[in-house]
Amino acid sequence: MTKKTRPVDRRHVLRLIGAIAVYGATALQFLGGFAKRASGSVAAKASAAGSFPTASYDWTKHRWGFGVDATRCIGCLSCVTACKTENGVSMDPHHFRTWVERYVYLEGEERPRVDSQADAGDIAASSGSVDAYRFDDRDDRNVEKAFFVPKLCNHCANPPCVQVCPVGATFRTADGVVLIDQDYCIGCRYCVQACPYGSRSFNEALGVADKCTWCYHRITKGLKPACVEACPVGARIFGDLDDPQSDISQFIRVNRVNVLKPEMGTHPSVYYVGINRDVR
Amino acid sequence: MVTALFQVPLFQAxxxxxxxxxxxxxxxxxxxxxIYPYLTGLVAGAFIVSSFYHVFGMQQFKPVARFALLTALAFMICxxxxxxxxxxxxxxxFEAMIxxxxSSAFAAFSYVASFYVVVLMLETWFAFRADFVASAGHNRGLRKLFYRILALDSDDVSERALGYDRRWARALAMIGIPAATLLHGYVGFVFGSxxxxxxxxxxLMPVIFLLSAVVSGIGLLIVLYIATSRIRRTPADETCLRALAQALWSFLIVVVVVEGLEYLTMFYRSEEGIQMIEALIRGPIRAGLTIQAAGSAIALILLTWLIVFRERGKTLVRGLAVAAVVVLIEVFAMRWNVVIGGQELSKTMRGLLVYAPPVLGRDGLVAAAGLLTVPFLLLWLFVRLFPPWEPAHRDAHVPRG
Known part of the structure; x- marks a missing residue:
């Protein structure tokens, strides 16, 4: 059978050109929207003068950093209470923006016993309270060495949580803080999975992810994060890394600081002093 | 009382x-x-079987080719x-699409999945178009209208038109293979990355997910084909069953080898934290891993026996049915061991959690069981609307009134 040839007339060509123009324009509009989001020009616009919640604040002029001096921490948990109160975090022992870990080395044991005040064993041993530490399994052995380590979001420069968010609801601000737009979060919990530090939780009541913001509503007004303010021993240090005279810059300058899980390549912005290799 | 019974706590620690x-x-x-990777896996596997016929022209798969397509579609929709x-x-x-x-693997999902659904629907349409025309011919009223709309008001079943249908179905199946592979490889990437x-x-995670997906999909088709043949009181085509058995056997061997290599590498390297992985295997996912390992072994032994001794008739049907059911259970256990097991091993590498699924609520077992049932109901509806079996079977055993 021979194939029928179709005559190509002017009408066909014109119709084709028209269709390409209409579909092409629509596609370009879509692509433009994607490109805008991808390049972050939407975020850049948010920082323009007048659009920021605090009008006088310019997020391009700061680079925030956090220090933890574990040698000072006494495990009083004032920071945890202050954080939960300030940010309306659920009071149960399963949701934290910051928490304090305890490392206890018992005589004759090589590895530390690690727990937190949220540990079920500790809660049971302290008759249901999450406000104090107790030993639930020390028996009669002596403690050889023990220390506390405050934990919080590391506000990584290369945050895996931001990488995996399917809608870009979580992002890193120009001043180095990882935030969540809870009006945009779809609640898939991929970010909770991706964080190597267990810093994120899921707010079941709101159906969105939740995390430490370094009290962004406070620091953009010149205040310190609630946990830093509440710490009675100065174990938490906060400030502008771009200001050489700030508390954090001096902290990093005078101490030999560490970060958590550096092998993850996340580049944390929380610097630790007084931790050992057992702290992860 | 009753309301209290259905009151689900906000979260479960x-x-x-x-x-x-x-x-x-x-x-x-x-x-x-x-359930999500389990379902996509079944889709990928069923689709591959239909492609054996539609793309590679392997005649032995012809009896299940169109049924496999409907299966893939019914499961993919869910x-x-x-x-x-x-x-x-x-x-x-929908924000994930708009x-x-x-940089998120999830953002790609909606695109890959939608693309795949469209390809699948189009391929199904071309594979069934002649049936729509026929059904529009011998039905009345609303049913006639339904099939006429599906046939786009065309009644062209000339040799030329049918050839056109076949070529399009084949081309779409060829696009569908990389799409199905990508879809399931991506599911592995979600975890592996x-x-x-x-x-x-x-x-190795994407590879393992992909291969076990194909295995589970072939298993599902075998179970469904044997079950529906029984319901239709039609003997299942033996050549087809043997071909399915061989396909299941070959893919299962590769899965077992790749999974074995994964474990071997992990334990041979013995990187930091290997003690906790050992504890996870001995503890929370012990039962799951046992089902996975024993399931693979049982299915492999059964299939080898069926193939080596060239079993036929009832022995073939029964042996294959058991092997396929075992494979379906085994792959589900594998999904559980990965998804739940991964979360039971703490990021501190110092602790283990034990997950006990809630019964009620959105995340409950009841909801999960419901979700696993829906695709079967949908498939039943599809089969009623678009009988996928070869006309020879249909006419011989189900006389039309």
Missing amino acids: SPFVGYVYPNETIIPWSELIV VPAPLLLHLGHPERA TPHW LKSRQWWSSD
């Missing part, structure tokens, strides 16, 4: 041993996220359901 980060005590991804049910804000799900964040969880973080 899991018990743990050792030390876990406090936020980890609530397992983020429930069994709904176990794939987003567990994801949507699991979201904190399902009404915002404003995708390209996360560096935060040692149990997930593996380059």
Whole structure:
């Protein structure tokens, strides 16, 4: 059978050109929207003068950093209470923006016993309270060495949580803080999975992810994060890394600081002093 | 009372041993996220079988080729359901498509999945178009209208038109193979690409997911083909069954070898934290791994026996049915061991959690069981509307009134 040839007339060509123009324009509009989001020009616009919640604040002029001096921490948990109160975090022992870990080395044991005040064993041993530490399994052995380590979001420069968010609801601000737009979060919990530090939780009541913001509503007004303010021993240090005279810059300058899980390549912005290799 | 019975707590904390980060005590991804890769896997496998015939022209798969297509479609339509049910804000799900964040594996899902669904629907349409025309011919009233709309008001069943249908179905099936592979490889990537969880973080994860997907899909087809043949009181085509058995056997061997290599590498390297992985295997996922390992072994032995001794008749049907059911269970256990097991191993590498799924609620077992039933109901409806069996079978055994 021979194939029928179709005559190509002017009408066909014109119709084709028209269709390409209409579909092409629509596609370009879509692509433009994607490109805008991808390049972050939407975020850049948010920082323009007048659009920021605090009008006088310019997020391009700061680079925030956090220090933890574990040698000072006494495990009083004032920071945890202050954080939960300030940010309306659920009071149960399963949701934290910051928490304090305890490392206890018992005589004759090589590895530390690690727990937190949220540990079920500790809660049971302290008759249901999450406000104090107790030993639930020390028996009669002596403690050889023990220390506390405050934990919080590391506000990584290369945050895996931001990488995996399917809608870009979580992002890193120009001043180095990882935030969540809870009006945009779809609640898939991929970010909770991706964080190597267990810093994120899921707010079941709101159906969105939740995390430490370094009290962004406070620091953009010149205040310190609630946990830093509440710490009675100065174990938490906060400030502008771009200001050489700030508390954090001096902290990093005078101490030999560490970060958590550096092998993850996340580049944390929380610097630790007084931790050992057992702290992860 | 009754309302109290259905009142579901906002969250459920899991018990743990050792030390876990406090936020980890609530397992983020429930069994709904176990079902999601399980369903996509079944789709991928069923589709591959239909492609054996549609693309490679392997005649032995002809009796199930169109049924496999309907199976893939019915299951694929249900794939987003567990994801949507699991979201904190399902009404915002579409944002992932309108404003995708390209560095996220999830953002790609909606695109890959939608593309695949479209390809699948088009291929099904071309494979069934002649049937729509025929059904429009011998039905009346609303049914006639339904089939006429599906046939786009065309009644062209000339040799030329049918050839056109075949060519398009083949071309679409050829596009569908990389799409199905990508879709399921991507599911493995969702887990394998996360560096935060040692149990997930593996380059082999997409490969393992993909291969076990094909295995589970072939298993599902075998079970469904044997069951529907029984319901239709038609003997299942033996050549087809033997071909399915061989396909299942070959893919299963590759899966077992690749999974074995994964474990071998992990234990041979014995990197930091290997003690905790050993504890995970001995502890929370012990039962799951036993089912996975024993299932693979039983299915492999059964299939080898069926193939080596060239079994026929009832022995073939029964042996194959058992092997296929075992494979379906085994692959489900594998999904559980990965998705739930990965979360039971703490990111501290110092503790283990034990996840006990809730019965009620969005994340509950009842919802999960429902989600696993829906695709079968949908498939039943599809089969009623678009009988996929070869006319020879249909006419010989189901006389039309």
